[in-house]
Amino acid sequence: MMKKLGFSRCEVDTSVFYRRVGKGLIIVLVHVDDCTIAATSISEITMFKCLIAEHVEITDLGELHWLLGIEIKRDRDRRSISLSQHSYLDSIIRRYGFQDLKPVSIPMDTNVRLTSAQCPATTAEYAQMRDIPYHEAVGSLMYAALGTRPDIAFAVQTVSRFSTKPGPAHWEAVKRIFRYLKGTKDLWLVYGGNSKELLGYADADGSMAEDRHAISGYAFILYGGAISWSAKRQEIIALSTTEAEYVAATHAAKEALWLRSLVTEIFDTTLEATTLFSDNQSAIALTKDHQYHARSKHIDVRFHFIRWIVERGSIRLIYCPTDDMVADTFTKALPSAKVKHFAAELGLSLS
Template identity: 35%
Template sequence: MEQPPGFANSKHPDYVCKLNRALYGLKQAPRAWFQRISSFLISYGFTCSRADPSLFVFTQGESLMYLLVYVDDLILTGNNSSLLTVFINRLHQEFVIKDLGSLNYFLGLEVLHTNDGLVLTQTKYANDIVIRAGLTHAKPVPTPLSTSDTFVSDGVPFDDPTLYRSLVGALQYLTITRPDLAYAVNQACQHLHALTEKHFQLVKRIVRYVKGTISHGLVFTRPTSSTILGYSDADWARCIETRRSTYGYSIFLGGNLVSWSAKKQPTVSRSSCESEYRAMANAAAEIVWITHLLQELRTLPPSRPTLLCDNRSALFMSQNPVSHKRAKHIDLDYHFVRELVMSGKLHTKFVPTKLQLADIFTKSLPRPQFEHFRDLIRVHPLPFRLTGDKR
């Protein structure tokens, strides 16, 4: 390590400093730091969540504290203010930390508190993406992709793959608060190693959509109920090159979107029923994880979760112990979903296609349908506030 400016040894200016310990830059540093902070939290009375290793839960009678750890950034909340104050003082004694007060900014996520909940946005991060793409003065578009846009391998190779990968990686992080981008970004991510001019033009369209909706974010309101409701969907043989299906799901807790996914299935499905059923299995696995997490948070709803699907054949397979030729090769998913339904841990129901919210994660939609589903998954622009409003 070079001698820092102002502290150089005048007699030996070419000498270097011996580094005894460093928090950043070493491969084992994150693991060592997490071991240090987790040991302190466990000794204080916290328990590490089995569903999420970065979450710690403290219980004392009816009092609860939740602590989320991301390297050296911590989020702390609870239902007992005096207990929180005592713990924060103890943290100050153990570590050199800075209390930033109410949560407003975390890992690029902006948190706006409203009268009935909060809004998660990445407005500054989204604006940086638009500037990086050189589209500051570009005309916005109403949807990330048009219904005729497809990512195919044929075409003229793009001469700046680093720019493409940089933009797609940034857009992928933006989907944390913008689930309406999930399908389009997933399509762009599948061509990082063999990209063409056409691919870059489609990514630019996604950025132009971001520019037009730069103030949008994910809205959370006070729940009117505590039910878990999931939507599962698959677009059979969506990929025209591999004929693999694209599946997606969206899971709501008390009316708020808490989990979603848009992915290509790893294998080819022989029928739409098979692709839909595999999508149900993935959604069911996510619902099971959410129930485990809520159970550790002591907020598990009393009613069983419900999974909605718009394919009656897939629903029949989940509710009836009848195996037939078309289901022979999908026994693993069959038994998994079937046993959840039989044990009363999951309820499956039919939903009409026009109400299938997971459609926004499986295909490009026309503008009216896209905007309708975007509203239903609660991606809205920031609420208007007058200057000086302290609410």
């Protein structure tokens, strides 16, 4: 039907449709039976509503204020758009009975190390955890971490690893995330900064976990707010910090290519090289140096994909000091000052 209306389906995201007429552009994002419309003029939106109403029954809810539990606020004077899951966070805090918990300033205690040794081992320990809604609580947190709260992504990734056999220590870590959200539920993810350039940050956890798998983290920021982020356990066991950082940069580069393809196709533009920041000089050198190295010859060829991307000019890998590495918040538990600093860098503010 969208093709009949003159729309093209985006090749890299099939839920996005767009149509260009002269200098005008209209974009339609579809999620099941919900549609979000953005266009260069109100007349384009009005025309689309009339056209689609001829084919299907629609309910016009007017200007966008809510979408999938996310509140959307637009400030035309400041030229900004803000996203919040305040109501959703309130609802899950009440659902699990955490209204009376004391708020904390960090989502994960830097002095606590979660391990499989803390999983239940006796009948009594299993009985203690039997009625604890661990899976449901972690699942509820995941929606917030994926939606508007990148600052809890690492903590949620960590507690989710123990979903099969959670212990009391793991449940306390989950409750701590809720306590953090209770104190920061008024934060909005704000877009509207002066920088129009797409910037990326890639980092890896230098201190390996008990299974020796490092954590890769990345974040991409546009107009002052994070548009894509990830905290993910690496599938390989890296033999050095350089290798872990190199793998993390490769994962970030793949996301950068997708974002570049999305922007290029919809807006019919040509982008300059996307800046990707890394805080490891050796990993940066490895992306540019194709010589034989005894310490890197074992790295799987698929992770050398980033070399071709850098050589082609799609990605520009730049060194960034660790204190300014935004992706650091996706790889480890941090003290309060850094949590607040990186949250602000990701675009989270009281709006």
